[in-house]
Amino acid sequence: MRSIARSLGLGSAAMALTALTALAWPGTAGATPSAAAAPATTASLYTPSALVLGVTAGDDARRGTVLRAVTLVCAPAPGGTHPDPVGACAELREHGARLDALTAPAADTACTREWNPMTVTADGVWDGRRLSYAHTFGNACGLRSTAGVLFDF
Known part of the structure; x- marks a missing residue:
């Protein structure tokens, strides 16, 4: 009571x-x-596309040492802290969420077989869908020899 x-x-x-x-x-x-209150409306006419890209020393991005990280925004216009947002966004539009094509080595690549792993990551939203990607290279040469500019920072 x-x-x-x-x-x-x-x-x-x-x-x-x-x-x-x-x-x-x-x-x-x-x-x-x-x-x-203001009526709920859509604030924009584009699908969100923004990623955080990282390079980590080691074969596990969660336990390795983060060496570099940048942001990449592709909509409504390319931007962020990536050194070439226009080129990186063009690559992403061409390949979509299939980032393995962007981590493939260039045709004329010659690297040693030294095992000093480097892992690249992409986390965020691409075309309105959650994206989480990681790829491990055997060494820094493998990372530098990719054909694209997405992980070239």
Whole structure:
């Protein structure tokens, strides 16, 4: 019984506060807070495409040492901290979420067989869908020899 009386008291106080707020809010006299809010609309006409790209020393991006990271935004216009956002966005549009094509070595590549792994990652949203990608190269030469510019930073 005691808790019912206590909750009624708090409920009455909350209703009184709501009524005072509605009356005192400038420009909304008599209007409820939901009626005064702006209607929900789509803020843009493009599909979100923004990624965080990283290079990590080691064969596991979660346990390795992050050496470099950049942001890449492709919509509405290329941007971010990537050194060549226009080229990187063009590659992504051409290949979509199939990033293995962008980590393939160039045709004239010659690297040693030294095992000093480097892992590249891409995390974010591409064409409105979640994207999480990781690829491990045997060494820095393998990373530098990719044909594209997406991971060239």
